[in-house]
Each structure stands twice: as C-alpha cells, then as structure tokens.
Amino acid sequence: MFTWRRVRVALLIVALAVVGFALYLDFEVRHAFEGRRFALPARVYARALELYPGARIDPDALARELKLLGYHEGLRGAEPARYEQHGDEFRLVTRAFNFWDGPQAAQDLRVDFRDGRVSxxxxxxxxxxALARLDPMRIGGIYPAHNEDRLLVRLDEIPPHLVEALVAIEDRKFFSHHGIDPRGLARAFVSTVSGRGVQGGSTLTQQLVKNFFLSPERTLRRKFTEIIMAVLLELHYEKNEILETYLNEIYLGQDRNRAIHGVGLAAHFYFNKPIKELTLPESALLVGMVKGPGLxxxxxxxxxxxxxxxxVLAEMHRQTAIDDARFQAARATPLGVVAKPSLGTSPHPAFLDLVRRHLKRDYHEEDLRSEGLLVFTTLDPLIQRAAEAALSGRLAALDRSRSRERTLEGAVVVTSTQSGEVMALVGGRDPLYEGFNRALDAERPVGSLLKPAIFLTALARPDVYTLATPLDDSPLVWKSRGAPDWEPQNYDKTSHGEVPLRTALAQSYNQATARLGITLGVPExxxxxxxxxxxxxxxxxxxxLLGAVELSPLEVTQMYQTIASGGFRTPPRAVREVLTADGKPLQRYGLRVEKAFEPEPVYLLTAAMQDVVREGTAQGLRRYLPDTLAVAGKTGTTDELRDSWFAGFSGDRLAVVWVGYDDNHPAALTGASGAMTVWGELMAAIPNEPLVPPVPEQIEIVWIDPANGLRANADCAGALELPFYRGSAPTANSPCVPAHAEGSGKSWWRRLFE
Known part of the structure; x- marks a missing residue:
C-alpha cells in the first residue's frame, strides 16, 4: 500500500511537471507568435536616376543603369522592368516604387538622346x-544577428501553386492534422530506437516551431518540446497564419555572408521578380530547396x-494538384535562375559602412538591424563602378610594373561639388572586402595636399599677396624651441630663386611654400x-605646413569640398531620406551649407590649382582629360614616397584618391605617378561639367608679363591674363607695352575652349 502511494505521488508530480511545462510552453508560443515580429534589416538604396530633358546621360549609360537594376531587354506589353533600345531612342516600362514623396506607379516611357543628353x-x-524616376538599386542592408535577410509577404501574395507544391512534398496532411503526424512520429521513433539516430517525421508546423523557437540540436528532449509546441500552435492559430509565418521564416540559401530567408526574398534572389510573378516550375524549385538549400x-x-x-512536380502530379499538360510543360522548362554574382550583405560595403556611421548619429543599432527601415542614399551606381574599376585596374597595373611582393592598396571618395553628396566611396582594391575601410579609417600623412590652405591664407590678404607676387624659393632652415631644425627641400633637390606665387603652387615648391607659411604664421x-x-x-x-598631418581620404574630401564649392563648407553626406518599413517618411537629411571664406580668395586659389593641371605637377592628366574641362587639382607626395595622393575637381565632381602600402612601406610613387593616374581614369569614365567658376564682383582680369610680373597686354610675348582683387594688380607697365597701348585679346579661360 505504501509502495502504491509513492507511485501515485510520483505520477502526480510528473503530471504536474508536464502540465506546468506545457503551460510554460503555451505562454512562450503565444507571446512569440502573436507578435510575429521578424527582425527586418534596414534596406539601403542608391540614388534614383532622374530623367528629364537636358539631363546629362547618354544611351550607353542608361543601358548600364537598367542592367544594374535587373531590367530585361525586350518589351512584353506593360510588363515592368523591360526596355528596348533603337540607337539613341529608348522605350522602357519602369517598376512601381514607394519614394520619399509617395508611391510612383509603373510608367511607360520614351526617352530620346542627343549629344550626350536627354533631348x-x-x-x-x-x-x-518634365521628370521621370527609375526605381533605385538596392545596395545592401544593415542586418540582424547572423545576417538574416528577408522580404515579408502576405499569404495572398503567394501563388497557390507554390503552396500546393510545399504541401505536396513536405506535409501532405497539413490541412487535416493538428500539428503532428502520428505515422511520421512512429517512423521517427522506430528509427531512433533502432540506433539510426534521432530522425524527422516533422510536419510543417513542427518545422516552424524548430526554426522559430528552438535550437538546432537533435535530442529526444528537444523533439518532445517540439511536439508539444506544435500542438499548442495549432490550438491557438489558424492554418493560414502558420503557413504564412513558415513561408517567411524558411531558410533558402546563402549569398556570401547574407542568409536568404523566406520565399519573398528568394523569388528576387533566384529569379529577380516579386513572389506573385513566380511560375509553377520556379515555385517548385524553391520548394525543392527547403530540404537542403546548399545541397x-x-x-x-x-x-x-x-x-x-x-x-516536386512529379509529386504534385501524383496527388492531382496539377494535370498532365501542366506537369509536362513545367518539366520541360529550364531552371531559369538569374546569373547573379555573389555580393553578400552589399556589393559596396565601404559605402555602406559610411551610411551606417551616419545613421548611428540618429538611430539605435538595434533599430537599424530590426525595424526594416528604408534608407535612400546618395550613391551613384555608375560612378561607383567607375571608381572601383579605376582603382583596381590601376593598382594591378602598378603592381605588375614593379615586381614587388607587396600589393598596393588605395581608396577613392567622389562627391558632388554643389551638394557634398558622396556619389562613390571605395575602401580598397577589392571592392567587396568588408574589412578595413581605408576611405574612412586610413589616416596617412597628406604631404602637399595641405598647401592650398597656405596659399588661400595668403590670397585672403590682397594688399600683400596676389597670384603674381614673387616668393623666395631659396634654401630654408627653420629653428624652433623644443623641435629639431627643419630644413625642407624641393622634390627635385633644386632651388629656383624668386618665383611667382602661382608657380610655387603649380610646381609644388616646398621651400617657397614653407617660407610663405612661416611668414603668415603656422597658427593662422x-x-x-x-x-x-x-x-x-x-x-x-x-x-x-608641408603635410606632416595625418588625415583620412574622407577628411581630405571635406577640405577640398569647401574649395570646390567656392568657399562654402558643406559636410559630405551619404543619406538623403529614411522611411519606415511601411513607407512612411521618418527623416530627411537636407543640405547644410555654411559660408567659410569670401568668394574672391577661393576664386584665385582655384585659378592657381587649374595651373597645377595646366602646367604644373598634374599636367600628365592631359592623357586622360581634355583641356576644355579645365579641372583643378593638387598632387600629394609624402616623405620617402610612402603615400601618393591626388585631390581635384571639375565643374560638378570632386574626387580624392590615396595610394600606398598598409604597412607604411615606401610606395616609390609620387602623387602624379600613382594616385593621379587613378583619378584620371576615373574622371575620364564619368560625365563631367567644365570648371568655369563664376567671377566674383571684386575680381578683375589683368594681362601680366610673367618675365617681370608687371602689367602687359596681349601683344607681349608669353603674356598671361590673371585674376586679381580689384586694386591689387601691378600698376607699372612692362617694357613690352608701348606707350598708350591698350590690352587686347582673349582671356585665359576663354582660350581653354577654343
């Protein structure tokens, strides 16, 4: 009697434990499933290409953009994402898209071109x-743990044949069982006790429980938990709710370090189309992959x-889900998957890194990784591709010509001179590498790139300095308390005596520049x-003064951005707008502009930097760009030729390039022989406007005799027209000017366009 009482008590304790465990699992199931909040990554997009009469884009560039967006050649009525090209004429049907200012329906467009512009x-x-926008290219996301990516879809968006295929191959009794299949469990039990290991026998509901709630371990305890939770799930929720969650949760492949979850994203990844457009054989392929996405x-x-x-198709046919004709037609269809390169979390990880850093100023990391925010950026895919190709191609060519064990590295930043928007950013020679981002984090000595600041300081004093002011380029020894003597030398180891200020910058003379900077004052x-x-x-x-300052390429970009914009400081920005997951505007990042300098000294400095390209250390750019662009720039070379820099701008593009070794070993490259060649190839591959800055009110143009710095006219041999602050130009005439002669001829910038 005593023994039976103990047994009953033990059974009661076990029953209470099971009930308690079931109640705990019931709470867990309802708590997690009722929210059903998948961690959705922020989805990041490039700029949307705007088409309008006069837009500077040629037919080839539009064709490249459409291919990047996954548009297909050949029109099929009003089917979106298709185009036809006939010479300089395009017809295309755009995709519908939800922009910051509201949804835009698909459009049937005709676009004509003439002379490199939309006509x-x-x-x-x-x-x-007046205007049409293409849907923007998705360039990545900011992902939750394990880099899970998914595109949520509703069950009514999913083709019925996909559901039929799934049920036919994975769980034919799904709509009749209550979470578990007793026969399947029996098979699994026999397999387990016979020593063949813990086997499946899982229904779709059990698979969902396993993926949604449990760890991947294969033990009897976890199997028991899975069974109870599956039954509880079926008690509380409708079949369609369970099925929709399953189809959004299921793992369907890997894109480098990005995990593809859910049929919605898988449809785009494998077929480049929305889920509702999947055909029967395409749906069968996705369903077949459920068993083993890698296999x-x-x-x-x-x-x-x-x-x-x-x-899968055969099983659907056997269960009469499809008839003979559909079965035979589907089996005769090729796989039809798109040939997508493996890009991982982003094809442009360095730029995405910049976007993430900008967003972290306003958003928590967890929100970026889980709330499904829609982020619209400033990246121009065509300029980004050109920057990547120029950097990788030139570094490979430089490495081949040098036969060295080390491989050169580099970084590129491209911005709009008007807005400061970052149009491209490359963090290294391998654009897909997600490690060290040199564009943001490589702090290297900038060498002569700092010199424009010295000349800008001088030119802001028109009573003392002009572009024609003679500077002393003789040897210099500077003594300073607490520091060793400083004795700068010119790159060519030669002193050049007295040289005009503009020539000192154009030829990057260290001695003249250092002496000028010391005279002005280092603090100034x-x-x-x-x-x-x-x-x-x-x-x-x-x-x-000569660049013993370590800056990143992005910091150099900010410095030159202020010069290129005419003296207005505009922080480089990578984000335009942020929307919620359901397309509601959340935040817009507008243009921030602050006047930093008067326009006159910046105009004079820009003219001197154009001389750097026209006749100075960067005149090798003539191999890449026509003189009519009149670009301005500055080479930068550091001690022992460790770093090669070039920063320059056209009328609408600014680009900064760094080239060197990560271990700081001498690269044996000057700014002109290394970074400038990357810059030249990049700028030659993208559209640019000529650099013709507006002439400020207080600037006048005067003919100067470079032989003596005195006023001249067009008839003087070698005479130049130079800009000056009004009243600062020389008043005495050169001997080449006859009495009462008047200057004539064309100004220096007009001659550029002849």
Whole structure:
C-alpha cells in the first residue's frame, strides 16, 4: 500500500511537471507568435536616376543603369522592368516604387538622346514629361544577428501553386492534422530506437516551431518540446497564419555572408521578380530547396536542383494538384535562375559602412538591424563602378610594373561639388572586402595636399599677396624651441630663386611654400585648415605646413569640398531620406551649407590649382582629360614616397584618391605617378561639367608679363591674363607695352575652349 502511494505521488508530480511545462510552453508560443515580429534589416538604396530633358546621360549609360537594376531587354506589353533600345531612342516600362514623396506607379516611357543628353521625355501617349524616376538599386542592408535577410509577404501574395507544391512534398496532411503526424512520429521513433539516430517525421508546423523557437540540436528532449509546441500552435492559430509565418521564416540559401530567408526574398534572389510573378516550375524549385538549400543550390548544383524540382512536380502530379499538360510543360522548362554574382550583405560595403556611421548619429543599432527601415542614399551606381574599376585596374597595373611582393592598396571618395553628396566611396582594391575601410579609417600623412590652405591664407590678404607676387624659393632652415631644425627641400633637390606665387603652387615648391607659411604664421594657416573643415588638432610645428598631418581620404574630401564649392563648407553626406518599413517618411537629411571664406580668395586659389593641371605637377592628366574641362587639382607626395595622393575637381565632381602600402612601406610613387593616374581614369569614365567658376564682383582680369610680373597686354610675348582683387594688380607697365597701348585679346579661360 505504501509502495502504491509513492507511485501515485510520483505520477502526480510528473503530471504536474508536464502540465506546468506545457503551460510554460503555451505562454512562450503565444507571446512569440502573436507578435510575429521578424527582425527586418534596414534596406539601403542608391540614388534614383532622374530623367528629364537636358539631363546629362547618354544611351550607353542608361543601358548600364537598367542592367544594374535587373531590367530585361525586350518589351512584353506593360510588363515592368523591360526596355528596348533603337540607337539613341529608348522605350522602357519602369517598376512601381514607394519614394520619399509617395508611391510612383509603373510608367511607360520614351526617352530620346542627343549629344550626350536627354533631348525628349514622353509617356506612352506621346505627352511630354518634365521628370521621370527609375526605381533605385538596392545596395545592401544593415542586418540582424547572423545576417538574416528577408522580404515579408502576405499569404495572398503567394501563388497557390507554390503552396500546393510545399504541401505536396513536405506535409501532405497539413490541412487535416493538428500539428503532428502520428505515422511520421512512429517512423521517427522506430528509427531512433533502432540506433539510426534521432530522425524527422516533422510536419510543417513542427518545422516552424524548430526554426522559430528552438535550437538546432537533435535530442529526444528537444523533439518532445517540439511536439508539444506544435500542438499548442495549432490550438491557438489558424492554418493560414502558420503557413504564412513558415513561408517567411524558411531558410533558402546563402549569398556570401547574407542568409536568404523566406520565399519573398528568394523569388528576387533566384529569379529577380516579386513572389506573385513566380511560375509553377520556379515555385517548385524553391520548394525543392527547403530540404537542403546548399545541397540543391541551382547556381552551384544545377543538375541536382533540376532533379529535385522535377521530383516536386512529379509529386504534385501524383496527388492531382496539377494535370498532365501542366506537369509536362513545367518539366520541360529550364531552371531559369538569374546569373547573379555573389555580393553578400552589399556589393559596396565601404559605402555602406559610411551610411551606417551616419545613421548611428540618429538611430539605435538595434533599430537599424530590426525595424526594416528604408534608407535612400546618395550613391551613384555608375560612378561607383567607375571608381572601383579605376582603382583596381590601376593598382594591378602598378603592381605588375614593379615586381614587388607587396600589393598596393588605395581608396577613392567622389562627391558632388554643389551638394557634398558622396556619389562613390571605395575602401580598397577589392571592392567587396568588408574589412578595413581605408576611405574612412586610413589616416596617412597628406604631404602637399595641405598647401592650398597656405596659399588661400595668403590670397585672403590682397594688399600683400596676389597670384603674381614673387616668393623666395631659396634654401630654408627653420629653428624652433623644443623641435629639431627643419630644413625642407624641393622634390627635385633644386632651388629656383624668386618665383611667382602661382608657380610655387603649380610646381609644388616646398621651400617657397614653407617660407610663405612661416611668414603668415603656422597658427593662422591652421585656422584656415580648420575653416576648410578639418576638425582634428594639428601639430604646432612648421613641418605641418608641408603635410606632416595625418588625415583620412574622407577628411581630405571635406577640405577640398569647401574649395570646390567656392568657399562654402558643406559636410559630405551619404543619406538623403529614411522611411519606415511601411513607407512612411521618418527623416530627411537636407543640405547644410555654411559660408567659410569670401568668394574672391577661393576664386584665385582655384585659378592657381587649374595651373597645377595646366602646367604644373598634374599636367600628365592631359592623357586622360581634355583641356576644355579645365579641372583643378593638387598632387600629394609624402616623405620617402610612402603615400601618393591626388585631390581635384571639375565643374560638378570632386574626387580624392590615396595610394600606398598598409604597412607604411615606401610606395616609390609620387602623387602624379600613382594616385593621379587613378583619378584620371576615373574622371575620364564619368560625365563631367567644365570648371568655369563664376567671377566674383571684386575680381578683375589683368594681362601680366610673367618675365617681370608687371602689367602687359596681349601683344607681349608669353603674356598671361590673371585674376586679381580689384586694386591689387601691378600698376607699372612692362617694357613690352608701348606707350598708350591698350590690352587686347582673349582671356585665359576663354582660350581653354577654343
């Protein structure tokens, strides 16, 4: 009697424990499933290409953009994402897209080109349009743990044949069982006790429980938990709710380090189309991959994937889900997956890194990784591709010509001179590498790139300095308490005596520049550097005048952005707008502009920097760009040729390039022989406007005799027209000017366009 009482008590305790465990699991199931909040990554997009009459884009560039967006050649009625090209004429049907200012329906467009610009834009009814936008290219995301990516879809968006295929091959009794299949469990039990290991027998509901709630371990305890939770799930929720969650949760492949979850994203990844447009054989392929996305990957194992797809179709046919005609037609269809390169979390990880850093100023990391925010950026895919190709191609060519064990590295930043928007950013020679981002984090000595700040400081004093002011380029020894003597030398180891200020910058003479900076005062020059946008503290020693300052390429971009914009400081920005997951505007990042300098000294400096390209250290750019662009720039070379820099701008593009070794080993490259060649190839590959800055009110143009710096006219041999602050130009005439002679001829910038 005593023994039976103990048994009953033990059974009661076990029953209470099971009930308690079931109640706990019931709470867990309802709590997690009722929210059903998948962690959705922020989805990041490039800029949307705008088409309008006069837009500077040629037919080839539009064709490249459409291919990047996954548009297909050949029109099929009003089917979106298709185009036809006939010479300089395009017809295309855009995709519908939800922009910051509201949804835009698909459009049937006619686009005509002439001389590298859009000449006409019309709709299908031949009505003229002022503007049309293409849907932007998705360039990545900011992902939750394990880099899970998914695109949520509703069950009514999913083709019925996909659901039929899934049920036929994975769980034919799904709509009749209550979470578990007793026969399947029996098979699994026999397999387990016979020593063949813990086996499946899982229904779709059990699979969802396993993926949604449990760890991947294969134990009897976890199987028992899975069974109870599956039954509880079926007690509380409708079949369609369970099925929709399953189809959004299921793992369907890997894109480098990005995990593809859910049929919505898988439809785009494998077929480049929305889920509702999937055909029967395409749906069967996705369903077949559920058993093993790696094993049946159609990109790596097409024959195996095809056999698995056909098995799904055969099972659907056997269960009369499809008839003979549909079965035979589907089996005769090729796989049809798009040939996508493996890009991982982003094809442009360095730019995405910049976007993430900008967004972290306003958003928590967890929100970026889980709330499904829609982020619209400034990246121009065509300029980004050109920057990547120029950097990788030139570095490979330089490495081949040098036969060295080390491989050169580099970084590129491209911005709009008007807005400061970052149009491209490359963090290294391998654009897909997600490690060290040199564009943002490589802090290297900038060498002569700091010199424009010295000359800008001088030119802001028109009573003392002009472009024609003679500077002393003789040897210099500077003594400073607490520092060793500083004795700068010119690159060619030669002193050039007295040279005009513009020539000292064009030829990058160190001695003349250092002496000018010391005369102006190191603190005064540093104030100019800070006004240009450099926030970090600088060394108080005179050596900083010649670039003994470590900056990242993005910081250099900020400095030159202020010069290129005519003296207005505009922080480089990578984000335009942020929307919620359901398309509601959340935040817009507008243009921030602050006047840093008067326009006159910046105009004079720009003219001197154009001389750097026209006749100075960067004249090798003539191999890449026509003189009519009149670009301005500056080479930068550091001690022992460790770093090669070039920064320059056209009328609408600014680009900064760094080339060197990560270990700081001498690269044996000057700014002209290394970074400038990357810059030249890049700028030659993208559209640019000529640099013709507006002439400020207080600037006048005067003929100067370079032989003596005196006023001249067009008839003087070698005479130049130079800009001056009004009243600062020489008043005495050169001997070449006859009495009462008047200057005539064409100004220096007009001659550029002849």
């Amino acid at each position: 006409a834009l019309r709709d299908s009814g031949a009505h003229n349009l 049946y990957n159609p990109h790596r194992h097409p024959d195996r994937a095809l056999a698995r797809r056909d098995l 020059v540093h104030r100019t550097v800070h006004a240009l946008g450099i926030a970090r503290e600088l060394s108080p020693y005179a050596s900083s």
